Amino acid sequence: MYGVDAEAQRVQQQSDVAFLQSVLSSSADCIKVLDLDARLTFMTDGGMRVMEISDFNDVKGCPWPDFWTDQGNRDALAALDAARSGGLGHFQGMAHTYRGTPKWWDVQVTAIRGPDGLPQRLLAVSRDITAQKAAESHLAASEARLSTVMETVPVGILLAEAPSGRILMGNRRLAEILGHSTLYASSSNAYGEFVAYHADGRPVDAQDYPLAQITSGLCKKAAIEVLYQRPDGERRWIAISGEAIEDEQGETVGAVVAVSDIGDRKAAEAQQDILNRELSHRLKNTLTLVQSIASQTLRNAPSLDAARDALAARLVVLGKAHDILLAGQTDSASVDQVVREALSLHDDNGRRFRVSGPSLFIGPSAALSLGLMLHELATNAVKYGALSVPNGCVNVGWAIDGTGAAAEFWLDWREQGGPPVTPPTRKGFGSRLIQRGLAGGEVALRYAAEGVECTFSAPLAGLRVDV
Amino acid sequence: MPLKPGAVALVAEDEPLVRMEAADVLGDAGFDVLEASTTPAALAFLEMHPEITLLFTDVVMPGPIDGLALAHEVRRRWAEVKIIIVSGRVTPDPAQLPEGARFLEKPYDPNRVARMVREMGLRPTT
Missing domain, CATH: 3.30.565.10 (Histidine kinase-like ATPase, C-terminal domain)
Incomplete structure (x- = not known):
């Protein structure tokens, strides 16, 4: 019976190993096993693909930190130290593949413990985040451009989300015109904190403002001219002209208004x-x-x-x-x-x-x-x-x-x-x-x-x- | 110079030509007409001639008070004097006019003046 059991156990083990290997090789991450000196001892098939390595023997035994330069190299050494002492080493950095393609990686290094519970080897898992990084930097560039535009246009700009009317941002010119920094009203009901008057002297109601009109869904475009009461006591004629920001379905998801000082024109x-x-x-x-x-x-x-x-x-x-x-x-x-x-x-x-x-x-x-x-x-x-x-x-x-x-x-x-x-x-x-x-x-x-x-x-x- | 009671109008207007025309229009309507080129002169005429029944005054006038103030003064002191106020410059709010006073915009139609005078119950000698 024992022999039969041992045979079954062996078959089972073989099956488990094959399963684990297939799991590892199908992962898109680059999974590597390093010895305690950080030399490469194993790399998954998927890892070889993303690292553009055709034969593992080309890199076997190479010190893993050598793949990194400058800050990446320092981060890699620190991550190794963390893993050797039983912790989690984590960093993001740029490294070239074996063929020289630059890629961004999110790297985690942990210890593989032996039967004695001490770190015996190290597991390094690197995820290719190049596309994500590109998207992030694209977004950052786009935001930087928007921010430059916002800060340099000669009109005040205020942005709010719909349907709440919560104010998301305002530019510097707006602060100059209104005489105070952006009022981050939590909803259009709070626009009453802006103090302004119509030409006939009536106070402007919160719901009179174009941002309120548009974000509440009343209209897609609105404009108004009001006499704005600045905190410094000065009253200025301003024109507020707003348009809806729509999603792909044409639903209003926000509103943007341009605010200009029309004191000279009024005079x-x-x-x-x-x-x-x-x-x-x-x-x-x-x-x-x-x-x-x-x-x-x-x-x-x-x-x-x-x-x-x-x-x-x-x-x-x-x-x-x-x-x-x-x-x-x-x-x-x-x-x-x-x-x-x-x-x-x-x-x-x-x-x-x-x-x-x-x-x-x-x-x-x-x-x-x-x-x-x-x-x-x-x-x-x-x-x-x-x-x-x-x-x-x-x-x-x-x-x-x-x-x-x-x-x-x-x-x-x-x-x-x-x-x-x-x-x-x-x-x-x-x-x-x-x-x-x-x-x-x-x-x-x-x-x-x-x-x-x-x-x-x-x-x-x-x-x-x-x- | 004795003036016939019930038939005397006082024109207060600083522009000589326009005053002359107003005087002729009121003369045609049957009034004997006195002319004043300032508001103090107009008040002096009213004090001297109680037979004045109509004040026909411009609004913008030289002097310490304007024609509108003159009209109020006349209403206060000579309650029976009828008042016609004319102006090309200001259109007074009816509430600003003395009680019973009428307003005419310049330039005005002479026939309108004659009609207004009749409507106000004045019976000039014709």
């Missing part, structure tokens, strides 16, 4: 609004003037032909006064320019007017009135006064009396060399306008024998008031 828009309103007011004022000129001209004209000519001339004067106002840096006109422009239409030889007065600026309304009044005085002078004869002329002078709030502007019109004048029997547009004078002021109109004299006076302060 420019506000400035543009002011300009537009101002322009609209100017236009209405001008239309009111034109309406008055047209209506008054038609009321007072002896004939339609006369009305047409008078209206055209008056609109030209209005146009010239506008030119002066538009050309100025400030919203005012030089008296000298207003006078010269208004009179230029009536100066047939370039010597009709002697104009003198200090440099002085007046507001748009006063400039238009003064221009029109001088035009009417000149029109009358051409018809009946000094400008109706070849040698007649007009002296126009102005000055300011007094200072500060009491400063009074006056302008004097004095005709010379014309025929004797008498007061008109009929009061036309011109005389009616002239009699009204400048705002808050007085007019003295004298029909002296040597020519018409007219003096306008008015508080200077009133002439500088905007229309």
Whole structure:
């Protein structure tokens, strides 16, 4: 019976060894047995394949650490020491195969104990992790690129996952714009920690933010402009524009928003609004003037032909006064320019007017009135006064009396060399306008024998008031 | 110069040409018209002429107060005076206007003024 049992046991053992060998050789790992001096004594078939060794005899007895260089070599020696003292030696490193192909390995070294329980030999198992390493370094490079982009783009970027709305990352520019480091809100409900206001002054609700709208699945794209309250007290206009990040099935898995500082744009828009309103007011004022000129001209004209000519001339004067106002840096006109422009239409030889007065600026309304009044005085002078004869002329002078709030502007019109004048029997547009004078002021109109004299006076302060 | 009671309007407007036109429009509507180019001048007229029944004022005016403040002052001191406020620059909130005052945007239609005057119950002599 014993003999039969021994035979069966032997067969069983052979079968077990064959099984173990087939297990070992089918492993993709490089499994090696080393003696305590770390010389190679055995290597699995699978190990020979990954190490590109065709005949084990080529490497049999070689010291295993010699396959490693530099840090790999130091790590291998340390792993051997750990294994010899009964522990686990573990490291990752790069080593070339027998044919010189560089590969990354994850290596574990353990002791194989003898019957006495002491380490008798060493087992080294190296797993080829080249592909994994390549993927890792690819990922790292990709992350480094993303990080470089995130940190260098001139817009703030915030990334959140869906559907929670948990914030995953924010870049440096975002921190600059918002005035604080990335707020890692755990969900979109926590976006209320961002303090911002709508244009109408309402506080922005947590769910108003594009990140909340998109991560909650309400939409794929969202944008908003808000006045952001920075911790340093400053309020800044920011534009937040977001898009969904989708998986292959088109499900929203996250959202990314771009945040930009639109303070300059908002300021420019506000400035543009002011300009537009101002322009609209100017236009209405001008239309009111034109309406008055047209209506008054038609009321007072002896004939339609006369009305047409008078209206055209008056609109030209209005146009010239506008030119002066538009050309100025400030919203005012030089008296000298207003006078010269208004009179230029009536100066047939370039010597009709002697104009003198200090440099002085007046507001748009006063400039238009003064221009029109001088035009009417000149029109009358051409018809009946000094400008109706070849040698007649007009002296126009102005000055300011007094200072500060009491400063009074006056302008004097004095005709010379014309025929004797008498007061008109009929009061036309011109005389009616002239009699009204400048705002808050007085007019003295004298029909002296040597020519018409007219003096306008008015508080200077009133002439500088905007229309 | 004696003015007929019930037929006097005061125009407050700094632009002489526009004031002249307003005066003519109100004159055509049957009013005798007084003209003031500043708000203090307008108040002086009201103190001197209790027969004034209508204040027709621009909003933006030189002087210590503007036309809107003038209108409020007139409402306070001369409660029976009707008020028409005109402007091309500001459109006041109705709540900003004195009680019973009407607003007209410049430039305005002269016929509109005549109609408004009638609607306000003024009976100028025509």
